Amino acid sequence: MSFNFDVYLQQSPEPGMTYIGLLGSGLAWTVALALSAWIIALVMGTLVGVARTLPYPWLVRLGNGYVELFRNIPLLVQLFLFYFVLPELLPTDLGDWIKSFGAPWGPFFTAMIVLGLFTSGRISEQVRAGINSLAKGQRAAALAMGMTLTQAYRYVLLPMAGRRIIPPLTSEFMTIFKNSSVALTIGVIELTAQAQQMNEFTFRTYEAFGAATLIYVLVALTVNRLMAMIERASYIPGTATQER
């Protein structure tokens, strides 16, 4: 059994597509899914994370509940809940409207929302921890200067916490690319799914899974470099070792 590079250039059963093209289209779906879900995750994660640091107990409790809900159910089960269960429980018209999205967009949007919300729970933990890691005097000083709570978060707390949580966010960003493969269970033909298809069409398992593995490693390296660049670009000398 030898590794055969020619197989990548062979015609796949998809009209006009070679196997390398098939894998490329899988990668495109993976990237599109991970990036769009990442935007949802960042927005929701920041909102919920901030809510959990505000001086309103009911908001804190609501935020905690949100995190527990998304953290204690497996991603795959959440995906099935949104894809199979939710449309049935909603009013019939709304449910039918959701179901009217055919493949590939119906599964894609569902996976995007689920992956985004799932990741937002984890990001909100980082945001909350980042804000709480700042010295208490920072918030007090901002408020004492006459800033409103919104201004204190906008100009003082979030800019500092945001820089601190870049390293844990890097690992979340890498995780969202890996987790996006779960979407293959509801029919999103992303990278892992394409590798599996290629394996089934060609019986060239080493080539099919080997290529997918290599691509995932390259994606992880790229994300790592990108986040390191962002960390360096946003770094303010003297702020990293600020005492509490």
Add this chain to the structure above:
Amino acid sequence: MQNLDFSVVLNALPYLAQGMLFTLQVTAVAMIGGIIFGTLLALARLSQLVWLRSLAGAYVNLMRSIPLILAIFWIFFLVPEIVAWLLGSPEPVQVGTTKTAFIAFTIFEAAYFCEVIRAGIQSVAKGQSAAGQAVGFTYVQNMRYVILPQAFRAMIPVLLTQVIILFQDTSLLYVISATDFLGAASKVAQRDSRLVEFYTFVAIVYFVICFTLSKVVRRYQSRLNRSSANA
């Protein structure tokens, strides 16, 4: 809102319980195997030998870069090939879904356990290892009696959190049609056309188990923090 009928779940409970048993078995095997293999990997990553350190590092980084589903696909293909090679058989030897699931989760999760354990070992004060060497302990004795007991005590909460994640991850066995808890539920759900009832039930069960466990871990962690603050 269609007419929901949760009695279908009740009727399928024995089958679902079998699925849950398999889920728990995979979790237990991967936890024990993963912690043992993960400890060895962590020691290798902290070794003085450059080749051993790089090898372990490459393994861990590879496992942590690919999705679990792809790793499951790989291992379900590779294990029969490797067994055939070991036995000198010309054909791949099927070893069954159960054993392959054990192997897949053990070698994948070991990479994640390794990073937790490595951090735990590094959190032990440097003087401890030096003191161990000074009283004449060999490397193995030093690890066995001085470093690892302290490291494990500090990292039990993180390890348990990783086990909760592992427990949730086993649901991905669905992709190879294994009959774990989710797989069992999904099979009956499709037979009875009752996706809503079964998937809702599955979500509730996972939530209750994981939420309770994470509460226990958090309580243990705060106790640990208190006792180390008093020490």
